[in-house]
Amino acid sequence: MVPELNESAPATLEELFRRLSERAETMPKRLRQCADFIAQYPDRVAVSTVAELAAAAEVQPSAMMRFCQELGFTGFSQLQRLFREEYARNWPDYATRLTNLRELGAESPAAMLAEFVEAGRASIEKLMTTVSPEMLERAVAVLGTAPLIHIVGFRRAFPVACYFDYAFEKMRVPSFLHTGVGKLNTAHALREGEAVLAITFAPYSAETVAFAESAGKEGLSVVAITDSLSSPLQRLEAIPLLVSELDVGAFRALSATFALAIALAVAVGARRENG
Amino acid sequence: MVPELNESAPATLEELFRRLSERAETMPKRLRQCADFIAQYPDRVAVSTVAELAAAAEVQPSAMMRFCQELGFTGFSQLQRLFREEYARNWPDYATRLTNLRELGAESPAAMLAEFVEAGRASIEKLMTTVSPEMLERAVAVLGTAPLIHIVGFRRAFPVACYFDYAFEKMRVPSFLHTGVGKLNTAHALREGEAVLAITFAPYSAETVAFAESAGKEGLSVVAITDSLSSPLQRLEAIPLLVSELDVGAFRALSATFALAIALAVAVGARRENG
DNA sequence: GAATAAATAGAATATTTGTTCTGTTTTGGA
């Protein structure tokens, strides 16, 4: 059969996604589920059957069909062809791309990305060896039972602190983010039985250390995310979680730290729910 | 039907190719044609039918079948599954794995960390294929010349925005972080020629989208860090940098996003210094 | 150079996969 021309169907992936973003809002529930799923996992489309894809998106195969037709395709096969053609171009794998990017010249942004990707990957893998499971368990035990968690971290650690606050909010874990806004001193907000989650990396920010110290003196438990055993937070009786990020030149990313952060946050959230 | 175990069939692509190189020499003509073709164009196997593949290798479909069986597979489908899984390896179903972990009673914090480490590693590797070097170059060109960079991103994207502000400050790149503190509207701070760096992930925060839109209307260049081609930022003429983070259960980390962020920040800093 | 075994092509069949259809449920408007 001659593949029929279909003037209303998107001819490229870009066009498809553009149309998707225009129309997804107004689509009925199930079709929107399809749209969201395809937007999130476009690479699955090329190598799956309608049935597999529908199951993964948690809809009926027929819903997926209606979705394809809604977009102007004659059916799933026509949509899939688009993804399969795209696939053919994208094949070179991670290792190849990394090499290619590096060869573009050390100065190019793409080469820089390749460097940080490699550093991030290595840092994350290393994380499994630097974080002690016992300490992690203790940290979860402390944070999982505290009535309120104080989060403190400045400079490079501030994004991590923000993220904790976001994650805790999402899981309805009571938390207080000490932002340092207005240079107001918020240390007086500490109450007995509460816990502190302090994040700091070399050169250790004085405010964070002072905050953790005063909390320790008042008998609050302190969990410390930091980068070495020689961190000043080690002197307090804090529960240490060690992350070491590999650097590229003078720059250090936060990829591994965030992996630790989300794992800790989710573990604390889960502990709370299960009592 | 239960997928039958087949002890003689290669279980991985590596094993398949190894066996191929051992045996190809001694194979009859047509089967060898099959072997050579697959060795040369392995990427086509995942998305083709036997008929297509046979035609491309210039053999009969039945020859391709005999070839598959010669290698120990029950048929073409089994061989193809190997190639499809290889492609799929980048997106294991973490939701299912997490459920399994829970059912096994392995909901320990350490197990959770392992999950996020694995998700982070895979996400970072995937970053190499989702970020287009051309777009990255354009983004660096825009941000590297703008007199001021406006950074906007809320909720889950806020840590990323903070980090950009920190990195830019360290490299003395003029930047302005729109924090949303006090719900003050800061959109009037935009001046001609300046650039916007917008970060948003599904569900896209309305404030970020509105900010980027109003910037776009005033003719400012917008660089968008987002998670899919169907993001609302795509509709503006923004320069897109795509990151997709794998999720664990309902949770998604930021490991890959931060690798991209630091690479972009450093590249912009370098561009400024070198003129 | 004939006999035998192996390999092959193409047709026939079985299976999987895509698509359409129908009765039912949900949603939105009067």
Place this chain on the structure above:
DNA sequence: TCCAAAACAGAACAAATATTCTATTTATTC
């Protein structure tokens, strides 16, 4: 609250795709 329209799930059907079978050709051995 009822009615009409849209959306939906699941089953039935159609198309495509994989697999097997058989007659024929090609290679190998004696």
